[in-house]
Amino acid sequence: xxDSHEQLxxxxxxxxxxxxxxxxxxxEAQRNHALRSAADAVRRSSExxxxxxxxxxxxxxxxxxxxxxxxxxxxxxxxxxxxxxxxEAIAELPDPVGRVLAEWTRPNGLRIRRVAxxxxxxxxxxxxxxxxxxxxxxxxxxxxxxxxxxxxxxxVHSNRAIHAALVEGxxxxxxxxxxxxxxxxxxxxxxxxxxxxxxxxxMVVPRGGKSLVARVQADARVPVLAHLDGNNHLYIHSAxxxxxxxxxxxxxxxxxxxxxxxxxxxxIDRTRxxxxxxxxxxxxxxxxxxxxxEALLALDARFKPAxxxxxxxxxxxxxxxxKAVDGPEEALAHIARYGSGHTDGIITEDQKVxxxxxxxxxxxxxxxxxxxxxxDGGEFGFGAEIGIATGRLHAxxxxxxxQLTTFQYRVFGSGQTRP
Amino acid sequence: xxDSHEQLxxxxxxxxxxxxxxxxxxxEAQRNHALRSAADAVRRSSExxxxxxxxxxxxxxxxxxxxxxxxxxxxxxxxxxxxxxxxEAIAELPDPVGRVLAEWTRPNGLRIRRVAxxxxxxxxxxxxxxxxxxxxxxxxxxxxxxxxxxxxxxxVHSNRAIHAALVEGxxxxxxxxxxxxxxxxxxxxxxxxxxxxxxxxxMVVPRGGKSLVARVQADARVPVLAHLDGNNHLYIHSAxxxxxxxxxxxxxxxxxxxxxxxxxxxxIDRTRxxxxxxxxxxxxxxxxxxxxxEALLALDARFKPAxxxxxxxxxxxxxxxxKAVDGPEEALAHIARYGSGHTDGIITEDQKVxxxxxxxxxxxxxxxxxxxxxxDGGEFGFGAEIGIATGRLHAxxxxxxxQLTTFQYRVFGSGQTRP
Numbered sequence: 114x115x116d117s118h119e120q121l122x123x124x125x126x127x128x129x130x131x132x133x134x135x136x137x138x139x140x141e142a143q144r145n146h147a148l149r150s151a152a153d154a155v156r157r158s159s160e161x162x163x164x165x166x167x168x169x170x171x172x173x174x175x176x177x178x179x180x181x182x183x184x185x186x187x188x189x190x191x192x193x194x195x196x197x198x199x200x201e202a203i204a205e206l207p208d209p210v211g212r213v214l215a216e217w218t219r220p221n222g223l224r225i226r227r228v229a230x231x232x233x234x235x236x237x238x239x240x241x242x243x244x245x246x247x248x249x250x251x252x253x254x255x256x257x258x259x260x261x262x263x264x265x266x267x268x269v270h271s272n273r274a275i276h277a278a279l280v281e282g283x284x285x286x287x288x289x290x291x292x293x294x295x296x297x298x299x300x301x302x303x304x305x306x307x308x309x310x311x312x313x314x315x316m317v318v319p320r321g322g323k324s325l326v327a328r329v330q331a332d333a334r335v336p337v338l339a340h341l342d343g344n345n346h347l348y349i350h351s352a353x354x355x356x357x358x359x360x361x362x363x364x365x366x367x368x369x370x371x372x373x374x375x376x377x378x379x380x381i382d383r384t385r386x387x388x389x390x391x392x393x394x395x396x397x398x399x400x401x402x403x404x405x406x407e408a409l410l411a412l413d414a415r416f417k418p419a420x421x422x423x424x425x426x427x428x429x430x431x432x433x434x435x436k437a438v439d440g441p442e443e444a445l446a447h448i449a450r451y452g453s454g455h456t457d458g459i460i461t462e463d464q465k466v467x468x469x470x471x472x473x474x475x476x477x478x479x480x481x482x483x484x485x486x487x488x489d490g491g492e493f494g495f496g497a498e499i500g501i502a503t504g505r506l507h508a509x510x511x512x513x514x515x516q517l518t519t520f521q522y523r524v525f526g527s528g529q530t531r532p
Numbered sequence: 533x534x535d536s537h538e539q540l541x542x543x544x545x546x547x548x549x550x551x552x553x554x555x556x557x558x559x560e561a562q563r564n565h566a567l568r569s570a571a572d573a574v575r576r577s578s579e580x581x582x583x584x585x586x587x588x589x590x591x592x593x594x595x596x597x598x599x600x601x602x603x604x605x606x607x608x609x610x611x612x613x614x615x616x617x618x619x620e621a622i623a624e625l626p627d628p629v630g631r632v633l634a635e636w637t638r639p640n641g642l643r644i645r646r647v648a649x650x651x652x653x654x655x656x657x658x659x660x661x662x663x664x665x666x667x668x669x670x671x672x673x674x675x676x677x678x679x680x681x682x683x684x685x686x687x688v689h690s691n692r693a694i695h696a697a698l699v700e701g702x703x704x705x706x707x708x709x710x711x712x713x714x715x716x717x718x719x720x721x722x723x724x725x726x727x728x729x730x731x732x733x734x735m736v737v738p739r740g741g742k743s744l745v746a747r748v749q750a751d752a753r754v755p756v757l758a759h760l761d762g763n764n765h766l767y768i769h770s771a772x773x774x775x776x777x778x779x780x781x782x783x784x785x786x787x788x789x790x791x792x793x794x795x796x797x798x799x800i801d802r803t804r805x806x807x808x809x810x811x812x813x814x815x816x817x818x819x820x821x822x823x824x825x826e827a828l829l830a831l832d833a834r835f836k837p838a839x840x841x842x843x844x845x846x847x848x849x850x851x852x853x854x855k856a857v858d859g860p861e862e863a864l865a866h867i868a869r870y871g872s873g874h875t876d877g878i879i880t881e882d883q884k885v886x887x888x889x890x891x892x893x894x895x896x897x898x899x900x901x902x903x904x905x906x907x908d909g910g911e912f913g914f915g916a917e918i919g920i921a922t923g924r925l926h927a928x929x930x931x932x933x934x935q936l937t938t939f940q941y942r943v944f945g946s947g948q949t950r951p
Contacts (some may be wrong), residue, residue, distance in 0.1 A: 116758045127846025134868065138892050211891075219913055223902055233894075293785065315924050336755060336925050357947040364949035368704055449553065458943075473557050474628075483642055492950065493941075494638055505651055505734050505938050506755050506926040517926050522912070523890045524877075525900025528776040530783035530806075 119307040121298065125261055126313025129234040133259035135289050137231045141208040143286050144254055148204035151282025152197040155247065158278045159193050165270035166243065171268050172223050186268055196247045196275070199497065200282075201252040206496045209514040210257045223401040224525040229518040231257030233315035236307055237499070238263045238329055240321035243271035249320070252499050256517035261314070263296040263304060265321075292293045294388055308333040310349035318512075329525045338512060341503040342427045343373035345485045348444035348470070350461035351384040357482060358460045359391045365485040367399045370431045373501055374456050374478075374488030377427055378434040380444045381409070386437065389413060401431045408437040424451040441466060445473055455503055456480065456488040477502070477509035537725040540717065544680055545732020547710040548595045548653045552678035554708050558800035560703050563673055567623035570701025571616040574666065577697045578612050578676045584689035585662065592686050594909040596806045604660045605687055615694070617667045618916065619701075622670040625915045628933040629676045643944040648937040650676030652734035654916070657728055657748055659740035668739070669698050671918050675936035680733070682715040682723060684740075693695070727752040737931075739919055757931060762792035762874035764904045765834040767863035769880035776798040776901060777879045778810050786818045789850045792920055793875050793897075793907030796846055797853040799863045800828070805856065808832065820850045827856040843870040860885060864892055874922055875899065875907040891942040896921070896928035912939045 136144070155162065155494040166188040173183055211321045212229040219225065235258050237249040246264055253260035264272040276295045283292050283449035285529055297305050308317060311334045318338045319329035326339050349358045381388065386409075393413045396403060404419035405412075416435070424447070441459075446459050458480030459470045471479040478488050488510065490498025495513030502508045508516035541704050553565070557613050574581065585607040590600055631648040638644065656668040665683055672679035683691040695714045702711050715722050727736060730753045737757045738748040766784055768777045784795035800807065805828070812832045815822060823838035824831075835854070842853040843866070857863045860878075867876050877899030878889045890898040897907050907929065909917025914932030920925045927935035 115653050134894070137894070217913065219911070223906060225912060228891075234615040336923070353946070360949055363948060368950055467944070472647075474940075475553070475556070476940065478941045478943060480943040481945060483943055483948040487642060487943060487945075487948070489950075492638070493644060493712075494636065494641075504755070509939060510941050520928060521893075521895065522897045522929050524897060524899040524902055524906060525886070526900060526906075528773070528780060529902040529906070530779055531787055531903050531905040531908075 114496045118298075118300065118303045121296075121303065122306040122310045122313070125294050125296065126234065126310050129261055129294055130313055132289040132291040133231065133233045136254070136257045136259060136292055137210075139257065139288060141210070143288060144257065145204040146255055147282045147286035147288050148200045148251055150285035151247070151251070151279045152200040153279040154278035155193060155197040155200070155275065156327065157188065158274065162193060162271065162274040162278070163188060165274035168270045169268055176267070178267065182267070186243065186271070186453070188243060188271060192244065192498055196244050196335040199244070200251045203255050203497055203514070206255060206514055209255070213302045214520055221529050221531055222527060226523045226525070228523055229470075229515070230521045234259045234261065234313055235517065236263070236314045236317040236335070238304060238307070238321070238325065239391050240265040240318045240325060242265050244267045244271045244277060245320055246275045247279065247500055248497065249318070252497060252514055253519060254283070254292060256514045258517055259292045259294075261294050261296065261307065263307060266299040269299060269513050281344060301418065305332060308335065308446055311335045318497055318499055322531050336507070337504070338500070338502050338508060340373065340500045340505055341374065342453035343488070343501075344377050344425065344427045344451060344453040345374065345442075346378050346380055346448045346452055346454055346457040347376055347485060348380040348438070348441070348448075348459045348515070349385055349388060350441065350459055350463065350466060351382045352463040352466065353382075353388075353460040354386060354462055355388055355391070358385075358388055359395055361460055361482065362392060363399065366433050367395065367401055367431065368484070368486050371429050372486065374486045375429065376433065376485050378424060378436060378451070380436050380438045380447060382444075383437045383439050383455050385406070386412065396433060399431075401433055403433055403435055405435040406437060409435050427453070442472055449475065452476065455501070456485045458483070458485060535673060537719065537722045540715075541720060541725040541729045541732070544713050544715065545653065545729050546715055548678040548680055549732055551708040551710040552650065552652050554677060555673070555676045555711055556629075558676065558707060560629070562707060563676065564623040566673055566701045566705035566707050567619045567670055569699070569704035570666070570670070570698045571619040571637070573697035573700035573777070574612060574616040574619070574694065577693065578609065580605060581612060581690065581693040584693035587689040588687055595686075597686065601686070605662065605690070607662060611663065615663050618663070618667055619670045622674045622916055622933070625674060625933055628674070628937050633939055637691075640769065640948050641946060642948055645942045645944070646939050647942055648934070649940045651936060651938050653678045653680065654936065655680045655682070655733045655736040656724060657726070657736065657738045657740070657744065659684040659744060660686050661696055662687045664739055665691045665694045666698065667916065668737070668918055669881060670948055671916060671933055671936060673702070673707075673711060675933045677936055678711045678713075680713050681725065682717065684745045685718040688718060688763065723896055724751060730754045732756045734826070735925060737918055755926070756918070757921050758923055758929060759792065759919045761872035762794065762907070762920075763796050763844065763870060763872040764793065764818055764874055765797050765799055765855070765863075765867045765871055765876040766795055766904060767799040767860070767867075767878045767883065768801055768804055768807060769860065769878055769885060769889075770801045771882040771885065772801075772804060772807075772879040773881055774807055774810070777804075777807055778814055780879055780901065780903050781811060782814045782818065784816065784905055785852050785907050786850065787903070789820075790848050791905065794848065795852065795904050797843060797855060797870070799855050799857045799866060801863075802827070802856045802858050805831065815852060818850075820852055824854040824856055825856060830853050841873075846872070860889055864889070868894065871920065874920070875904045877902070877904060
């Protein structure tokens with residue numbers, strides 16, 4: 114990494130730190146005003162933003178980006194309106210800053226209050242979707258944080274145009290424009306300098322594919338709120354209701370097979386192989402390929418054999434691994450060995466078995482009798498999320514505005530000294 | 533780092549991961565039983581432990597350790613009894629595992645419960661005090677975590693003897709002996725391997741001086757719960773009560789000048805220079821040296837001039853920097869520039885000024901009309917602490933057993949699928 118990148122990040126970081134102090138002391142109404150004004154600016158600037166996006170799309174086509182990549186990159190009037198409406202929806206959320214999380218009084222009369230405060234300066238490193246520029250910045254502003262954005266090079270013109278609208282919103286609300294900053298160079302070494310900037314960055318959030326997250330985790334000298342695999346499991350227990358088991362498993366896999374909350378391995382209790390035909394029919398009908406262990410393979414000619422690597426794979430497509438297990442213990446052992454700690458669960462009518470199973474899962478989200486696809490900030494009632502955290506500290510599961518705060522102890526005395 | 537160290541840490545880590553799963557599913561009574569049995573084992577083994585300690589002391593004297601170092605290393609009957617009683621006190625604390633932190637029901641009927649669960653495997657890297665072996669392990673066991681301990685080489689015999697007593701306690705309670713492990717080599721490269729073991733370690737806690745913490749922060753590939761500087765401030769506001777201001781400031785500096793919660797810079801409002809003689813008399817009488825800015829220097833012949841470096845220094849001894857400021861804004865700006873975000877506060881009778889000042893401090897602990905020396909887990913009512921965290925995420929301030937837990941979402945449905 115060159116000195117010039119360090120200098121650049123120092124400049125951005127110092128400005129962000131200053132802005133973060135202003136944001137932390139700002140009123141809720143002012144932050145919401147900034148978000149609503151930014152939404153207006155996005156709408157006002159739609160021509161400029163779409164023209165910038167057209168530049169990105171042309172460059173992407175010239176570089177031979179795949180159709181899927183180009184679709185992720187593409188903006189249109191509807192998508193722009195969704196970006197603006199998203200900012201307004203964030204403004205509507207309750208203020209996450211200043212919540213009293215706990216309060217108690219000590220025998221010596223000291224009153225101790227634990228209060229939610231902004232984290233400070235957050236770095237967001239993302240790939241080709243330009244809407245992340247607005248979503249991530251909106252969540253950070255709402256929660257009183259400054260943010261340094263680094264988007265993918267293929268979306269650079271779109272991101273800059275959206276960033277300009279966000280800055281307009283901040284200015285209209287009297288908040289520092291430096292609250293939301295954009296790394297102005299596409300040089301990848303700038304990312305290295307950003308990840309090393311522990312003096313300026315309090316946390317970094319990578320939003321993108323596995324290689325991006327892996328690089329950020331390897332290089333970061335600041336805490337990372339990372340999203341790793343969602344190799345998710347459901348276990349159909351002996352006391353599962355048949356229709357529910359089929360319905361929930363099919364939804365968990367096939368509603369949207371490509372999201373991180375999608376089911377990847379279905380564990381079926383050996384006492385419930387009666388469910389296999391209905392499960393297989395429903396999944397195959399929806400276009401799902403099925404890979405089964407030896408015990409199940411004989412039951413259906415449509416099953417392909419699963420091997421060791423299938424248990425460890427997050428397919429993110431219409432493929433499901435199936436395995437027969439002898440009771441909850443074997444199911445838990447399989448999940449402990451192959452799971453990624455994202456979202457796992459059980460289908461059973463036995464409440465006691467369910468409570469025990471959930472408590473013994475080492476997963477951020479443990480579900481009973483419901484689809485794993487509920488692993489989502491909106492579905493949790495968080496309003497909007499910057500991602501799903503798969504680490505164990507600070508935040509686990511959906512990361513909404515509350516998870517973008519930390520806390521401070523405020524201790525109120527009347528002259529107490531420590532003996 | 534050599535392969536053999538990686539292999540060693542892999543072995544310890546894998547064993548710890550297995551033990552952590554058992555601990556996470558263990559009953560509170562079993563964990564408390566282990567702690568009380570360990571206390572008994574420490575008492576029963578006192579001869580063995582003191583003999584091991586004598587070996588460490590002899591080796592330390594031969595290596596020319598300072599008297600202060602030797603004192604930190606020394607055990608005797610009283611100190612051993614304190615270690616045993618400390619384990620029993622941890623057993624008495626409320627169970628931090630399984631607390632329902634929040635619970636709500638979604639419009640679709642999903643009931644979402646946020647429950648405290650153990651973090652998993654914690655590494656503790658510490659220096660010469662052998663009591664940390666028992667304290668840190670006790671807090672980890674109580675909170676359902678496995679722990680890998682790495683103590684200072686100068687205390688290796690003492691630590692091993694205490695570790696043996698802890699393992700006895702675990703075995704008597706039917707918990708895995710691998711719950712508390714001790715890195716069996718003194719080779720420093722083993723620490724590097726431990727800090728890189730993100731597969732096995734969920735968090736590392738360095739307990740020791742600045743160089744230890746800095747090394748751990750630089751090398752760790754796992755989250756660090758670090759304790760950095762406590763460059764703490766009090767601001768005496770224009771509306772401060774005179775006697776309280778003097779009493780609190782003197783206690784904050786001189787009760788124990790060497791602890792991380794000790795006051796390092798006193799900011800005095802320019803309207804309250806009338807307090808300077810009483811402050812100076814009380815501090816000098818207790819043996820404190822005073823270093824003052826230009827405005828104050830003229831007021832007392834005992835003041836030495838402070839320079840820029842004094843504002844940034846955590847003295848940890850009987851020296852206090854003094855500075856006159858023009859109101860809360862200048863005090864906040866000084867603290868923002870030089871403070872370390874540990875513990876800072878204000879002395880004032882004006883409640884509104886105090887609330888505003890505390891809210892604008894970027895400190896883990898913000899105090900009003902009380903000594904900064906209350907920055908302590910025991911004083912917060914946490915019972916015992918593994919340290920004070922100065923980072924911004926997961927835990928800030930005193931780290932007790934609650935802070936050694938994370939959380940899991942448990943989602944209870946009745947067959948819900950996501951539309």
